[in-house]
Amino acid sequence: MELRWLEAFVVVAEELHFGNAAARLRVAQSPLSQTIRKLERTLGAELFHRSTRSVELTAAGHALLPHAREVLEQADIARRAVRASEGDIYGSLSIGFSGVLNHSSLPPLTRAVKQRYPALKLHLVGRIMTQEALHQLDSGQLDIAFVGLPVDERRVHARQLMLEPMGMVVPLDHPLAQAEHVRLEDFAQDQFITPPLGSGSNLNEVTMQACSAAGFYPKVAQEITDPYMILMLVAAGVGVAHMAEGLAAMVPPGAVFKHLDGEPVNMKHGLAWSKKPGSAARDAVLRLADELWPLSRANEVG
Incomplete structure (x- = not known):
């Protein structure tokens, strides 16, 4: 099996048209068809259902596609590694x-x-609690992961990026919505909307600790993980929320940040990042974080 066979297969699978695939690969259609036939013979399975009107992947074709893409991606990384100059x-x-x-x-x-690193591909994974x-x-x-601090220093290294003051998000019809000065203890009788206690969210921990320091334990009306959905529920009048100041610009109509x-x-x-040895790419991004947030190294833990 040759890499060019897999490349031809992936292009045909994406185009589902031999003529278009041939044009994209800059080859004639007949040699392309022969390449696919060679791959099918090597694997012992048909990869495409062909007719005069359409081309469709078979079950074997669907099974091969993600692995073919992975092989080609790794081959590309290997080629760039060989050609790459130091650094x-x-x-x-x-x-x-x-x-x-x-x-x-x-x-x-x-x-x-x-x-800085255009050849580095980022895979961003959202909705990951600390x-x-x-x-x-x-x-x-x-x-690497963005986290709320503190974290267990025995498990990971961590670096503080910034401190963000906390405030309250309240419905517009709340008695304190127009007040000039408010304190956290003023909300002791309100219903709070928070992340679930066992969700691993530092937002929940910060809220509980702050309320305890203010002399009360918050009454929880509803628990929800997504911070933006918390803001929406406040705007709907379900309760109030203890949220980071940076979200003030994102508060929806019907609510106000105090x-x-x-x-x-x-x-x-x-x-945060693992204490296990990492890649050169990970270390380069961490150095870049140093440049973006110069005080971060002074706040490194673990």
């Missing part, structure tokens, strides 16, 4: 993030990576 960064990197809470940290990093991120870093499913007086409570945003 070039290539390959792929998986980055986990929680979603809306990383709106101010994820975009600067991904843009910088694309500009504790799940630690599991996936341990297993190697993720290379800054809190008193001792500030901060959400600590960070990057």
